[in-house]
Amino acid sequence: MQITRETDYAIRCVLYLTSRTDRVIMVDEIAREMATPKSFLSKILQKLVKADIARSFRGVKGGFQLNREPRDITLLDVIEAVEGAIALNTCVLDTSACGFSGTCAVHPVWVRLRGEVNELLARHNFADIARDIRPDETGS
Template sequence: MRISRETDYAIRCMLHLCANGRKVAMVDEIAQARDVPKSFLAKILQKLKRARLVESFRGVKGGFRLARDPSGISLLDVIEAIQGDVGVNVCAVDDLACDRSAECVIHPIWKKMSSEIVALLREHDLRT
């Protein structure tokens, strides 16, 4: 599994919003504080909003904040919002993606690794 740059930026953004509490943060503020390109961050925030991890507010005092308590948002939630299903190999995420999974000696290893990664990411929320 590889964490994309976009996902790295999303995690930085979510950590900023976590540190901000219930206060609304503007895109400019997050981008500057977390060293993320502003135009890229705006697109990332839309994905996080679609995943219901952040909420947005319009207007002069508008911006973004976490949609729920940070303890209820895992690293897995953030990664899946940006990258989709987490796994070390496509066959470990979707058995139908590989017609050889029944006879493949590596398949159980991929499945176990993916399960352990998912469990670890689910275990850690934005506060840990």
């Protein structure tokens, strides 16, 4: 399993917003400081807004801010906001995708792995991640 570039940018974005919860941040600033393409970042931010991770503000002084406390946002939240549910095989999310799901010896392994991966990602919140950050990782 490998996260997409879009998910990597989303994680960077949430990390940047975590380090600046005191103000609304413009897309230009996030894109510049986190080395992400602005147009791509705008689409990612809309997914984060839809997932209730971030909120947007319109107007001249508009921008984005976290919609929850960093301790209440996990890596799992961000990954699922961008990519949808995590599964190593489609049969885990949709047993009708494979006619062998009911008899397949590997299916229970995929299901168990999905649970373990989700559990691990859910343990890591952005408050904890931000505490371990190096100064150059947030543009500080």
